[in-house]
């Protein structure tokens with residue numbers, strides 16, 4: 162089988178735990194060829210985000226044009242999108258190059274609370290980018306912001322929310338329940354007909370930086386290989402569970418998960 166190509170459009174995380182860095186590690190570990198188009202450079206560490214420098218939208222356009230006109234992509238994952246202008250560049254390029262295996266992780270802020278996508282960009286994200294995605298992967302906080310509803314606090318409320326999010330126009334919505342206080346970590350995938358439950362025991366782990374980025378990237382890597390969405394989510398969940406189990410204790414805050422954990426397991 163030829164090596165499949167996956168492109169991440171996201172922000173750089175200087176600590177190596179989330180964003181572009183987590184995405185490329187995930188692509189590599191899942192035997193795909195990773196490429197990147199950077200939307201912003203962040204200065205961050207295990208304690209939080211100290212500074213953000215957006216990349217000019219014209220330079221984002223140039224990165225996408227360079228990669229897609231020459232190499233192409235079997236799947237694309239997006240993360241930190243910064244602004245409406247950045248989102249419009251991405252939507253334009255997805256249309257030009259007719260990429261249909263697109264995973265959107267609608268990163269609005271970091272777990273530590275910093276804004277990574279501007280408030281005024283949320284409407285552009287919903288209207289222009291969301292309908293171009295195959296899968297969108299909001300967490301609970303992002304889902305409540307997108308739906309303009311109160312905090313989602315139970316599996317029942319998650320079920321209602323994932324069905325409402327489907328109306329924004331992507332054929333699959335994966336609502337991640339990582340932040341729901343429960344002994345299970347529950348994600349719900351809605352395909353327009355059935356709400357599929359993906360449940361696994363919550364792992365006691367302080368070092369979970371990069372889980373959302375890793376999950377979306379793993380789904381994109383599997384879609385690039387031609388796998389169906391439900392199987393891709395299953396594989397991505399199991400990949401990420403192993404990565405969480407081997408979370409790396411570096412820095413004095415919440416350290417990154419370890420994508421290489423999956424290689425360690427298969428070498429045992």
Ligand SMILES: Nc1ncnc2c1ncn2[C@@H]1O[C@H](COP(=O)(O)OP(=O)(O)OP(=O)(O)O)[C@@H](O)[C@H]1O
Nearest residue numbers: 272300337338339340346347363364371372373376
């Ligand atoms: N402690 C845990 N044990 C097992 N799975 C977890 C744990 N924490 C998160 N997950 C899983 O990790 C994935 C990411 O979920 P989460 O809701 O944390 O997304 P996120 O908030 O976008 O990620 P991040 O915390 O990186 O911002 C989901 O599949 C979720 O179920």
Ligand SMILES: Cc1ncc(COP(=O)(O)O)c(N)n1
Nearest residue numbers: 172173179180271272370371
């Ligand atoms: C560049 C970038 N992209 C995404 C995240 C979200 O990840 P997390 O919620 O784990 O902080 C981040 N912190 N930095």
